[in-house]
Amino acid sequence: MAKIRDMIPAFELLQPTSVEAALNLLDEHRGEAWVLAGGLDSFDWFKDRVKRPSVVVDLGGIAEMHGIREVTNGLEIGAMTTLTEVVRHARIRSEWSVVADAAEHVATPQIRNQGTLGGNVSQDTRCWYYRSGWPCYRAGGNTCYAAAPQAMNREHCIMGRSRCVAVNPSDTAPALIAVDAKMIVESSKGPKVYDAEDFFIGPAIDITRMTVMKERDLLTRIHIPSTWANAEFYYEKVRDRGAWDFQLVSVAAAFQKEGDRITAARIAVNGVAPYPVRVEAAERIVVGTTGDEATAAAAGEAAIEGARALRHNDYKIAMMRNLVRRAVRSVA
Amino acid sequence: MDQSEALGVLEQKYSRRTFIKGVIATGATVSSTGYLFRGTPLLGAAAFQTATERLLSLNVNGQVRRVDVLPHETLAMTLRYKLGLTGTKLGCDRAECGACTVLVDGVAQYGCSMLTHQVRGRAVTTIEGLEDPDTGELSTVQKAVMDEGGFQCAFCAPGFIMSMTAMLQDNPNPTREEAAHALSGNLCRCADYDKILNCAMRAAELARSV
Ligand SMILES: Cc1cc2nc3c(=O)[nH]c(=O)nc-3n(C[C@H](O)[C@H](O)[C@H](O)COP(=O)(O)OP(=O)(O)OC[C@H]3O[C@@H](n4cnc5c(N)ncnc54)[C@H](O)[C@@H]3O)c2cc1C
Numbered sequence: 253m254a255k256i257r258d259m260i261p262a263f264e265l266l267q268p269t270s271v272e273a274a275l276n277l278l279d280e281h282r283g284e285a286w287v288l289a290g291g292l293d294s295f296d297w298f299k300d301r302v303k304r305p306s307v308v309v310d311l312g313g314i315a316e317m318h319g320i321r322e323v324t325n326g327l328e329i330g331a332m333t334t335l336t337e338v339v340r341h342a343r344i345r346s347e348w349s350v351v352a353d354a355a356e357h358v359a360t361p362q363i364r365n366q367g368t369l370g371g372n373v374s375q376d377t378r379c380w381y382y383r384s385g386w387p388c389y390r391a392g393g394n395t396c397y398a399a400a401p402q403a404m405n406r407e408h409c410i411m412g413r414s415r416c417v418a419v420n421p422s423d424t425a426p427a428l429i430a431v432d433a434k435m436i437v438e439s440s441k442g443p444k445v446y447d448a449e450d451f452f453i454g455p456a457i458d459i460t461r462m463t464v465m466k467e468r469d470l471l472t473r474i475h476i477p478s479t480w481a482n483a484e485f486y487y488e489k490v491r492d493r494g495a496w497d498f499q500l501v502s503v504a505a506a507f508q509k510e511g512d513r514i515t516a517a518r519i520a521v522n523g524v525a526p527y528p529v530r531v532e533a534a535e536r537i538v539v540g541t542t543g544d545e546a547t548a549a550a551a552g553e554a555a556i557e558g559a560r561a562l563r564h565n566d567y568k569i570a571m572m573r574n575l576v577r578r579a580v581r582s583v584a
Numbered sequence: 585m586d587q588s589e590a591l592g593v594l595e596q597k598y599s600r601r602t603f604i605k606g607v608i609a610t611g612a613t614v615s616s617t618g619y620l621f622r623g624t625p626l627l628g629a630a631a632f633q634t635a636t637e638r639l640l641s642l643n644v645n646g647q648v649r650r651v652d653v654l655p656h657e658t659l660a661m662t663l664r665y666k667l668g669l670t671g672t673k674l675g676c677d678r679a680e681c682g683a684c685t686v687l688v689d690g691v692a693q694y695g696c697s698m699l700t701h702q703v704r705g706r707a708v709t710t711i712e713g714l715e716d717p718d719t720g721e722l723s724t725v726q727k728a729v730m731d732e733g734g735f736q737c738a739f740c741a742p743g744f745i746m747s748m749t750a751m752l753q754d755n756p757n758p759t760r761e762e763a764a765h766a767l768s769g770n771l772c773r774c775a776d777y778d779k780i781l782n783c784a785m786r787a788a789e790l791a792r793s794v
Pocket residue numbers: 286287288289290291292293294295296311331332335357358359360363366367368369370371372373374375376421422423424465469470471472496497498499678679680
């Protein structure tokens with residue numbers, strides 16, 4: 253679809269200054285409201301006329317959703333905290349470096365200066381058929397253009413498909429799973445807490461959403477528990493260019509050790525499924541070992557169990573295997 | 585909806601005096617931007633009764649400018665087509681090139697990808713605001729660019745210069761690699777990156793020597 257270079261279509265802009273007011277507005281404008289954080293995922297949709305909300309609720313003025321606070325058991329990051337603030341935060345850099353590392357790999361400095369952590373984990377998929385407004389399953393239609401025989405699907409999934417073969421694009425998502433982050437989602441009915449790995453959902457659960465959040469929900473903050481502070485971390489993102497590009501495959505991993513033995517591990521991979529994948533089979537293999545070459549190889553093989561390529565993305569299977577292998581090998 | 589109808593709706597919302605000022609301000613921009621606004625600058629304005637106060641006092645380059653801003657208007661649009669600050673370029677309008685880079689409270693952001701209403705109460709700096717307002721003396725980064733001549737067509741230059749300005753605030757002693765990382769949100773279609781990095785390093789050198 254040709255890019256349109258003119259005004260974004262009109263909407264009503266509402267700028268609440270508290271979570272409570274925002275939730276009220278979302279209730280009041282149910283079915284027509286769009287939540288706006290930094291806007292870097294949202295504006296493309298609006299400019300391309302693929303999504304045309306009549307009401308936009310801008311969270312920018314809600315001070316309580318902004319900033320990083322120390323809490324007894326770790327850190328709490330407001331959903332409106334920018335990625336740059338996450339990257340620069342001294343405690344995140346030293347104790348949960350995988351989160352800072354992942355945030356640093358998002359897009360470009362300008363996007364990190366404005367894009368929020370909440371928006372990064374809540375962003376929609378980048379499947380270009382869907383983003384271009386094709387009436388696919390995810391958009392309420394009855395086909396997947398990316399899985400058609402002639403489709404261009406180099407960036408699509410190798411596992412977790414269910415009608416839709418799109419992938420989750422978030423760089424911070426696997427890192428948050430690796431540190432066992434908790435996502436605090438609020439609605440007018442009250443708050444709910446989700447483990448990061450359960451926050452992201454696949455099309456088998458609901459093909460129109462990427463996360464557990466429904467339209468009147470807000471992610472208000474993300475809790476990083478102390479449990480995995482100062483673990484040994486590994487992060488790697490493979491992308492076409494050194495800036496701007498979304499991951500082809502990325503891996504985030506955390507290892508706890510006693511002496512040179514791994515006592516616990518969390519490994520998550522993104523870019524391979526419609527949701528970030530926690531590879532528990534690989535985690536089980538590495539626990540009790542030193543992360544030696546044979547273990548790393550076995551973990552890599554376990555990670556790709558059941559993977560199935562589309563026409564143009566079989567490279568992703570090898571890439572996922574190798575990234576998991578490297579993550580484990582980094583410990584030894 | 586025709587123009588007179590649109591005016592009627594707006595008139596109910598604002599006192600006649602402020603309303604007329606607003607129309608005059610936007611009216612002056614119509615001719616230059618017909619292709620962008622596709623007709624009336626009020627397009628869309630009357631489609632909703634918006635709660636947003638449209639007349640903003642924007643702090644741009646140290647001056648407070650009163651301007652009538654649509655809720656769905658981007659900062660790059662306001663700067664270029666309402667305030668006449670055309671140094672801020674629009675390359676992609678999709679956060680994919682960096683030509684529109686401006687500073688918001690000193691932080692580099694893409695003017696094409698934020699709403700003007702999101703920067704209310706914050707200080708915006710564009711390429712026009714880098715020189716000394718009293719003497720017209722160029723900023724350190726601008727001088728470095730003059731010294732090194734680091735651009736070809738220079739369409740990307742304002743964006744790069746804004747990013748270099750932000751970079752030097754954060755890191756006055758960048759290595760070449762750090763400078764490349766700091767400038768990685770700007771594209772140069774003439775691919776003059778090596779000389780652009782020379783400018784960045786020269787700017788850091790000049791900044792150290794003052
Ligand atoms: C050119 C370009 C390149 C990019 N590259 C990358 C990349 O390499 N890696 C990457 O991870 N991302 C990338 N992004 C995607 C993304 O825009 C940014 O990562 C950013 O973090 C999104 O945050 P935002 O605050 O700007 O989101 P917004 O656009 O404001 O929000 C994104 C979505 O989340 C919803 N939302 C936001 N906050 C909340 C909340 N608190 N509660 C409920 N819902 C919410 C919004 O309704 C919207 O649907 C890129 C974007 C662009 C335009």
